[in-house]
Amino acid sequence: MTTHEQGPVEIAPDFYRLGGPWVPSFLLDGPQPALFEAGFACLTQAYLDDARSVLGDRAPAWLFLSHVHFDHCGAVGWFKDAWPEMKVMAAPKAAKIITRPNALKLIAGLNQEASQQYLRLQGPRWSSHEFKPFTLEGTVDEGDEIDLGGGLSVRVLATPGHTWDMLSFYIPQKNVLMASEAVGTNAPGGYIVSEFLVSFDAYLESLNRLQALEVDTLCPGHHAVHTGPDAKNHIARGMAAARHFRDWVLRLLDQENGDQERVVELVRTGEYDHRTGPKQPLPAYMLNLQARVATLAREAGYSA
Numbered sequence: 086m087t088t089h090e091q092g093p094v095e096i097a098p099d100f101y102r103l104g105g106p107w108v109p110s111f112l113l114d115g116p117q118p119a120l121f122e123a124g125f126a127c128l129t130q131a132y133l134d135d136a137r138s139v140l141g142d143r144a145p146a147w148l149f150l151s152h153v154h155f156d157h158c159g160a161v162g163w164f165k166d167a168w169p170e171m172k173v174m175a176a177p178k179a180a181k182i183i184t185r186p187n188a189l190k191l192i193a194g195l196n197q198e199a200s201q202q203y204l205r206l207q208g209p210r211w212s213s214h215e216f217k218p219f220t221l222e223g224t225v226d227e228g229d230e231i232d233l234g235g236g237l238s239v240r241v242l243a244t245p246g247h248t249w250d251m252l253s254f255y256i257p258q259k260n261v262l263m264a265s266e267a268v269g270t271n272a273p274g275g276y277i278v279s280e281f282l283v284s285f286d287a288y289l290e291s292l293n294r295l296q297a298l299e300v301d302t303l304c305p306g307h308h309a310v311h312t313g314p315d316a317k318n319h320i321a322r323g324m325a326a327a328r329h330f331r332d333w334v335l336r337l338l339d340q341e342n343g344d345q346e347r348v349v350e351l352v353r354t355g356e357y358d359h360r361t362g363p364k365q366p367l368p369a370y371m372l373n374l375q376a377r378v379a380t381l382a383r384e385a386g387y388s389a
Contacts, residue, residue: 091209093135096310097261097302103135104128105209106308108156108199111263112136113256116234117146120171121254121263122306126159127200130212133167144168147231149239150175151265152248153182155195155216155369157306162217172222174231176243178250180221189218195369202366225252244295246288247280253295260299262316265306267291269323272308273360277319277326282376285331285384292324307365334381343387349378 093101099114108124110132118140124132136145148171150158161173182188196216204211225231227243240255244267253264266280267288281288296317303316311319333355334348341347349371357370364370 091131093139096304096312097259100256100259100261100302101135101139102304102310104131106310107208108307109304110136110160111304112139112145113233113237113239113261114139115237117232117237118143119147119149119231119233119239120145120164121149121304122151122157122265123148123160123164125156125199125203126163126196126214126216127203127211129160129163129214131210132160133163134210145171147171147233147239148173149225149252149254149263150179151253151263151267151306152176152251153179153188153192154248155192156199156365157265158183158192158219159196159199159216160214161219163214165219173219174223174225175221176226176250176252177224178248180224182250183219183221192216195366198368199366242294244291246284246286246291247282249283251291253291255298257299260301261304262295262298262300262302263304264295264320265304268295268303268305268320269326270305270307270365272364276356277323278356279323279327279330279377280373281327281380282373283380285327285380289324289327292320292327296320296324330377331381334378335385338378338382338385338387343382345375345378345382345387348382349374352378 093103095101101112103110103112110124111121113119145168193216225241229241231239237258242253244253245251247266253267255262269277269279272278300316303311303319337348337351
């Protein structure tokens, strides 16, 4: 399901997409409302407006972050200003990352680049918010289950492969899964961008774990939400896409005698340059692509 409707979109009972499809946040309403993801800084006002249109004067009790890449934590600091009592939770590894000055500088810079690109594309509901550092109230990890009241809970799954701090969040009472880049990223034409930045094997193992869940609503990190049979189908397609991408890169590495820079150029041409419409800002795409190629080269035994 892809909808460009603005304002909060209810995609399952009491479960909403906020801020539009490109870089969404999600809201589960209930006795203890929970937000998932905090997107771009430049979409802060859209997320706030959408959440308030659902919650009114109530505040979210929780914010869960799948990982702390720039496009998943850009608005956290502003959320904390709006709702000071809200608890921000992420993986233990994420807690360490956001104390590193270089990591915060990268997150801020990529949010600024994304803001400029979004403005050039005349993306709706842009605001001038810039990233600002934040802290966590606590950490969550594999096997944790957070009681939200009213019979609702959030189950935490460690799903590394995209990053080592990668978490997915499952609401078993509603069969809703927020898996972010653990299931790949939708692109035009049905293409799925495989997102293993640190380990192909771990990424595939995480996909296999997610495939075993009962899922009626699947939320990847960007562009589309999958409902009904398409939710499980997308996970299977994500696994097939990852294997296809691995095979493609390994062929190119063989063809180019292990020259990773040349392989990156060829993959960018085949995967990114021709695509139209909203897509990942080029600096962020190149960082991710270089990591994907390096991961496959390393695991296949090519030297750096």
